[in-house]
Amino acid sequence: MKTEDLKNSKEYKYGFTTDIENIRAPKGLNEDTIKFISKIKKEPKWMLDWRLKAYNRLKVLKEPNWQKPKYPKIDYQDLYYYSAPKSSSEKPKSLDEIDPKILETYKKLGIPLVEQKRLNGIAVDAVFDSVSVATTFKGELTKKGIIFCSISEAIQKHPDLVKKYLGSVIPLSDHYFATLNSAVFTDGSFVYIPPNTKCPMELSTYFRINASETGQFERTLIIADKGSYVSYLEGCTAPMRDENQLHAANVELVALDDAEIKYSTVQNWYPGDEKGVGGIYNFVTKRGACRGKNSKISWTQVETGSAITWKYPSCILQGDNSVGEFYSIAITNNFQKADTGTKMIHLGKNTKSKIISKGISAGNADNMYRGLVDISNKASNSRNYTQCDSLLMGNKCGAHTVPYIKNNNATSTIEHEATTTKINEEQLYYCNQRGLDQEEAVSLIVNGFCKEVLQQLPMEFAVEAQKLVAISLEGSVG
C-alpha cells in the first residue's frame, strides 16, 4: 500500500488503517475456506451444510456482466475470505474487553461504542472486517424481547428464527454474488422485533473494512413480526488503498402483517483517488419481503463512496395493501461509477410503491439508474410512482436512466417521471452574489436537489448525510 501517495488525498477522512494483528483464513475460495469460517464461528452443522450447498451452486453460476460499469476480472482465489482482529477471537463479553485499538478506530470514525457517550437513542452493532466486535444497548432491547446481535450469535442462540428466514428472501441460488455471500458470509447484524412492538431506538450497524486483500461479505437479516416497527441504519467506511476491494453483502428484510421496516444506508466506502485508482467494489444484494398484509418496507440510501456501486434494494410486495418505498441519492465524482436503482415486485392486491431517485454526477463519473416495476396479474388496484432526477456537473460525466416497466393488470397504474439537468451557472452566480463561495453554493443547490430523500433519514444522520453530500462533491465545479 502506498501510504505516502494516499496521504495527499485529503478528501476521504476515513482512509486510515488500524494496525492490528489478524487471524485470517488462507487465501482462496474452496471448501476448506468455508469450513474454516464455519468452524471458527462454531457454527452448527446445518449452517455449514447450507454454506456448502451455496458453494456447490456457485460453481455453476457465472459472474454477471450486463451492468454498465465494467471492472477488471476479480481473481477469487487471490482473496482472503476471513480476517478478524486476533484480540476478538473470543467475542468480548462487555465493552471493557474490546481491544482499545478497535475502540479507538470507531472513536475516530465518530461511532461511540461506549454507551455513556452514545448518540441519543441509537444502538450500534460494529462490524470490523469479518466479525462483529460490539453491540450496544443489548440489555435495554432484550427487556422488550427485541433481538439485536451479530448474525453469528443469532445462528447459535436463535437457530429457529435464522433457519426459518435466512435465504427466504434471497434464495441460495439467486445470483453469483448473492450465492458467493451465502457460501462465505462472515458476519453482519440480526434483528428480530416481536409482535406489536415498536423498537424504542434506532438500530445501527457500522461496517468497517480494515484488512487489505480481503473481501467483506456481511449478511444482515431483519424480521419485523406482526404489528411491529423498526428503523435501522447502516454506515460504511474503509481505508484508502490502491487495490480494489470487494464488498458483497446480502441484506434480507421480512415484514409480516402490519409491520414496518425502515432501512437507511449511508455508504461511504473509499471511492478511489481522483485518478480512479483503488476503491471498493460495492456489489450488494438487498431485498425486502412485505410478506404480510398492510406491511411496509422503506429503503433510503445515500451512496457517496465506492469505486463501483452496483445494487438494487428491492421490495417484494406479497401482502395485500403492502407498501414499498425506495429513496436514493447516488453521487459519483472523479472516476466513480454507479449502477443502482430498485425493483418493486407487486404481487398482492392494492399494493403501492414509490421510487424517488436522485443521481448526481461530477468529474468523469458515470451514474446509472436502473429499475424494475413489475405488477403481476393478481395485483389489482396497485400503483407505482417513479421519479428519477439526474444532475450533471461539468461536461465529462454521464447520467443514464433505464426503467423496466411491466404491468399485467389493467386496474393498476404506473407513473414514471424523469429529468436530467446540468447544475445551473445562474443559480451558482446568484448564490455567489449572496456571499456564498463555490463549494457552499454547490452544497446548497445539491442538498436542495436531494431534499426529498434526505428528509427520509433519521434526524441525526440527515445532518451527517448533508455534510457528506457536500464533501463528496468538493472541487467538482471549477
Next chain:
Amino acid sequence: MLNIRNLEATIDNKNILRGLNLDINPGEVHAIMGPNGSGKSTLANVLSGKNGYDIKGDINFNGMNLNELSTEDRAQKGIFLAFQYPLEIPGVNTNIFLKTSLNAVRKAKGEKELDTLTFLKLIKEKASELGIDEKFLSRQLNVGFSGGEKKKNEILQMKLLQPKLSILDETDSGLDIDALRIVADGVNSYKNKDNAFLIITHYQRLLDYIKPDFIHVLSNGKIVKTGNADLGAELEKTGYSSLA
C-alpha cells in the same frame, strides 16, 4: 465609494460597455436609464462579478480593485445586486438560504455567525417591515413565487445583508403599484448617509417613489447624459432617441 474609469466589457466578441465613467459617493442614489440593449444589465453584472465578461478599465470600490475580487468577495465586501430575474433553487428553504448567506457575509466581516433562533427573530422582524408573510420564508427559494414576491424577497435580502452599494436591476419591472410601493419603501427605509444605490430602470415610475440624486442615460455602452431627478420626467416625454 465607487469610481469607474473607462470601463469596457465584452462578451462573445460583442462590446457592450464602451468606456463608461461613473462616481458614486456614500449617501447617494443614482439611477441609470436607457434603451434596451444599451448595457444597463451588463453594468450590474460586471459590478457584481458575473463570469464570462472580458473587462478593461478600472473599477475602484472603497479602495479595492474590484476586477481582482471574486463574486462572493464582492458580496461579502458590501456589493449587493437585486436580480432582474431572481433564481429559483428547488428544495432549498428560503430561511436556510438567507441564513447561510447572512452568515457567510458576517463570517467574512469577522462577525459572529448567528444561531438559528437569533436569525429567525431577525428575519421575522425584517420580513414584517416589508409586509412579507412568515409562511413565505419556509417555502423553497423563489419556487412558485409571483414576480412581486420574488422582488420583495430581493429587497428583504438587501435589508438583511446590509450592503454598502445596492444595485437594483429593473426591480420595478413586473410589479403592480402596491408591490412597487413596498419595494420603494424598503429602499427608502434602508437608505442612509453611509450607503448608496444604483437603480437600473426603464421607467420614471419607480423614481417617483425613490428620489434619485442623479439620473444617467446609458446609450451604446456609455453614459451620454447626466442630470438631476428632473431628467427622468423629461425623458418620459422625449424618449431616448434624441440622446442616442
